[in-house]
Amino acid sequence: MMENSLKKYADAQNCPVRNVLDRFGDKWSTLVLLLLEEVEVLRFNELHKAIETISQKMLAVTLKSLEADGLIIRKQYQEIPPRVEYMLSARGASLMPHIKSLVQWANTNFEAIEQSREAYNR
Amino acid sequence: MMENSLKKYADAQNCPVRNVLDRFGDKWSTLVLLLLEEVEVLRFNELHKAIETISQKMLAVTLKSLEADGLIIRKQYQEIPPRVEYMLSARGASLMPHIKSLVQWANTNFEAIEQSREAYNR
DNA sequence: GTTATTAACTTACTTTTGGTAAGTAAAGAT
DNA sequence: ATCTTTACTTACCAAAAGTAAGTTAATAAC
Numbered sequence: 299m300m301e302n303s304l305k306k307y308a309d310a311q312n313c314p315v316r317n318v319l320d321r322f323g324d325k326w327s328t329l330v331l332l333l334l335e336e337v338e339v340l341r342f343n344e345l346h347k348a349i350e351t352i353s354q355k356m357l358a359v360t361l362k363s364l365e366a367d368g369l370i371i372r373k374q375y376q377e378i379p380p381r382v383e384y385m386l387s388a389r390g391a392s393l394m395p396h397i398k399s400l401v402q403w404a405n406t407n408f409e410a411i412e413q414s415r416e417a418y419n420r
Numbered sequence: 421m422m423e424n425s426l427k428k429y430a431d432a433q434n435c436p437v438r439n440v441l442d443r444f445g446d447k448w449s450t451l452v453l454l455l456l457e458e459v460e461v462l463r464f465n466e467l468h469k470a471i472e473t474i475s476q477k478m479l480a481v482t483l484k485s486l487e488a489d490g491l492i493i494r495k496q497y498q499e500i501p502p503r504v505e506y507m508l509s510a511r512g513a514s515l516m517p518h519i520k521s522l523v524q525w526a527n528t529n530f531e532a533i534e535q536s537r538e539a540y541n542r
Numbered sequence: 543g544t545t546a547t548t549a550a551c552t553t554a555c556t557t558t559t560g561g562t563a564a565g566t567a568a569a570g571a572t
Numbered sequence: 573a574t575c576t577t578t579a580c581t582t583a584c585c586a587a588a589a590g591t592a593a594g595t596t597a598a599t600a601a602c
Binding site: 315316317318319320322325328329332365366367368389392393396397399400401402403404405407408410411412414415418419 | 437438439440441442444447450451454487488489490511514515518519521522523524525526527529530532533534536537540541
Binding site for chain 2: 576577578579580581582
């Protein structure tokens with residue numbers, strides 16, 4: 299009764315849900331995407347300052363994987379000191395409505411969830 | 421020009437977006453939620469078999485945090501061997517449309533993203 | 543001519559998180 | 573007396589993420 303409906307999630311590699319959601323399952327990707335949607339063009343250090351708690355290393359890793367997935371565009375100028383600008387790609391932009399609907403839900407349910415957490419830890 | 425629009429993300433603790441999205445930022449929560457939406461009621465071992473690659477420990481941790489957030493309900497029967505059933509709460513159910521819209525996006529964009537990844541790694 | 547500055551990262555190292563495998567508890571069946 | 577069943581927990585190990593310092597190369601200041 300259950301086997302048929304659940305099997306499709308078993309294989310992480312070939313499951314689109316897991317394969318793609320694992321990517322937003324990381325700590326920073328959605329945040330970077332939200333910032334880029336809001337400000338449109340940002341340099342590495344601007345992102346770093348904006349998020350504050352992210353390390354440079356993690357920001358670099360996050361940007362690379364977003365670029366690899368074609369969600370953001372990296373534009374490098376041949377200048378010194380270096381200048382690199384990041385912005386959403388069309389694909390990245392098409393993702394944002396879905397993420398923002400999640401964000402909206404998070405905003406409306408934030409307080410109730412906090413209260414549940416507190417109640418649970420007592 | 422940037423300070424005003426970006427500041428709100430700086431503080432993880434009090435930012436609803438970060439605070440709540442960090443929770444789905446883990447590897448397993450969304451998967452458990454999707455399964456529970458599909459099958460409605462599942463026991464610990466059923467979830468464990470369905471996801472396969474999750475460890476019992478991680479499943480226990482995931483279920484606890486989902487319960488703490490009030491997204492799922494844990495119903496324990498006083499029997500031996502023990503019987504515990506998990507199902508979505510109303511709050512959890514209200515989340516699912518947003519998650520599923522993300523899942524849909526993932527399904528439609530899966531192949532293109534895979535191709536981008538391959539191209540990037542060459 | 544040496545030193546400082548700037549921006550976008552790397553690298554080496556440490557800490558935190560996640561995974562594996564084995565163990566626990568308690569009743570009923572063998 | 574031992575085995576089975578279920579829902580976990582615990583001890584130990586591997587992988588991921590965080591920290592801090594280093595790299596590069598041109599221009600500017602001393």
